[in-house]
Amino acid sequence: MIKLTDQILTETIRKRPLDSYKGTYGKVVLIGGNHNFGGAIIMASLATVYSGAGLTTTITDASNQTSLHSWLPEAMFADINDLEQLTQLVLSVDVIVIGPGLGTDAKALTVLQLVLKLVTLKQTLVIDGSAITLIANHRLIIPQTKYTVLTPHQMEWQRISGIAIKDQHPDQNWLVAHQLGATVVLKSHQTEIYTDTKIYQNTAGTPAQATGGMGDTLAGMVGGFCAQFANQDNAVLAAVFSHSAIANQLAQCQYVILPHQISQQIPQFMAKYAN
Numbered sequence: 001m002i003k004l005t006d007q008i009l010t011e012t013i014r015k016r017p018l019d020s021y022k023g024t025y026g027k028v029v030l031i032g033g034n035h036n037f038g039g040a041i042i043m044a045s046l047a048t049v050y051s052g053a054g055l056t057t058t059i060t061d062a063s064n065q066t067s068l069h070s071w072l073p074e075a076m077f078a079d080i081n082d083l084e085q086l087t088q089l090v091l092s093v094d095v096i097v098i099g100p101g102l103g104t105d106a107k108a109l110t111v112l113q114l115v116l117k118l119v120t121l122k123q124t125l126v127i128d129g130s131a132i133t134l135i136a137n138h139r140l141i142i143p144q145t146k147y148t149v150l151t152p153h154q155m156e157w158q159r160i161s162g163i164a165i166k167d168q169h170p171d172q173n174w175l176v177a178h179q180l181g182a183t184v185v186l187k188s189h190q191t192e193i194y195t196d197t198k199i200y201q202n203t204a205g206t207p208a209q210a211t212g213g214m215g216d217t218l219a220g221m222v223g224g225f226c227a228q229f230a231n232q233d234n235a236v237l238a239a240v241f242s243h244s245a246i247a248n249q250l251a252q253c254q255y256v257i258l259p260h261q262i263s264q265q266i267p268q269f270m271a272k273y274a275n
């Protein structure tokens with residue numbers, strides 16, 4: 001297993017070319033946030049925008065629109081119940097992040113099935129939270145894409161892989177990640193990343209991160225990094241490491257870290273490593 005260190009940041013985060021505009025840095029849609037879990041998709045969207053994605057649209061329950069815009073006026077909004085608009089938006093982007101706060105009811109399942117049908121070979125798909133649980137519960141097939149990444153915590157990985165938490169060892173995890181055809185970010189106090197060819201272990205991170213919304217924030221960062229950096233494996237690895245390294249910095253003087261505080265630090269953090 002390869003130890004993931006800050007070397008991945010200098011290998012991945014690039015200085016922005018002068019001759020660029022928002023289109024250069026990728027279009028992302030984030031889909032999730034039901035009536036009860038609006039915070040999840042707001043936190044994920046914050047992370048995407050603060051990571052530097054060029055254009056971000058949040059597709060969520062209409063009851064979340066005002067809170068989304070009070071936190072993040074940079075994000076565009078679309079109603080998750082308007083499936084025609086959702087279709088147009090999904091087809092127009094580089095990266096789709098689905099799952100934070102999506103919920104697991106029939107409406108959420110319909111949206112997920114539609115997105116899995118629409119996604120093309122030119123797009124990156126980030127599958128998190130409720131979307132992982134829905135895929136597991138309904139045995140949905142993960143379609144071919146340019147690149148797919150799953151970001152389960154251990155219980156979500158148990159659901160989708162069939163491997164009980166106590167049996168989640170690298171060999172078994174690796175086999176299932178391959179069968180799923182996706183990069184797997186298996187989140188825990190020592191997150192492991194299973195790419196097509198290698199297994200990495202995060203060396204950063206702190207128990208001050210153990211608070212609701214921390215994984216939603218990571219999913220948004222993964223989306224934002226994948227939108228900007230061509231090497232998708234490196235983008236995922238750099239997002240995972242940055243998320244935890246920022247947490248380590250904040251934990252020097254904070255007992256607990258609020259997920260949105262990670263997002264607020266991302267621009268300064270990336271500037272230190274851009275080359």
Ligand SMILES: NC(=O)C1=CN([C@@H]2O[C@H](COP(=O)(O)OP(=O)(O)OC[C@H]3O[C@@H](n4cnc5c(N)ncnc54)[C@H](O)[C@@H]3O)[C@@H](O)[C@H]2O)[C@@H](O)CC1
Binds near residue numbers: 041133
């Ligand atoms: N503010 C919000 O709106 C929030 C919404 N959330 C959303 O709520 C939905 C359900 O996700 P949850 O993860 O809360 O619920 P889940 O039911 O999917 O998973 C939680 C269960 O997994 C177990 N578990 C075992 N190992 C774990 C590990 N390493 N990390 C986390 N849990 C582990 C827990 O004990 C618990 O029984 C997701 O869509 C998520 O995005 C959560 O992110 C919390 C914050």
Ligand SMILES: Nc1ncnc2c1ncn2[C@@H]1O[C@H](COP(=O)(O)OP(=O)(O)O)[C@@H](O)[C@H]1O
Binds near residue numbers: 191205206208216218
């Ligand atoms: N003790 C810990 N040490 C390091 N990282 C942790 C710890 N506890 C949680 N995390 C990190 O917090 C995130 C939790 O993700 P997840 O359970 O999906 O949260 P949520 O769904 O509430 O947003 C993961 O990135 C995980 O690695």
Ligand SMILES: [Mg+2]
Binds near residue numbers: 215
């Ligand atoms: Mg989660």
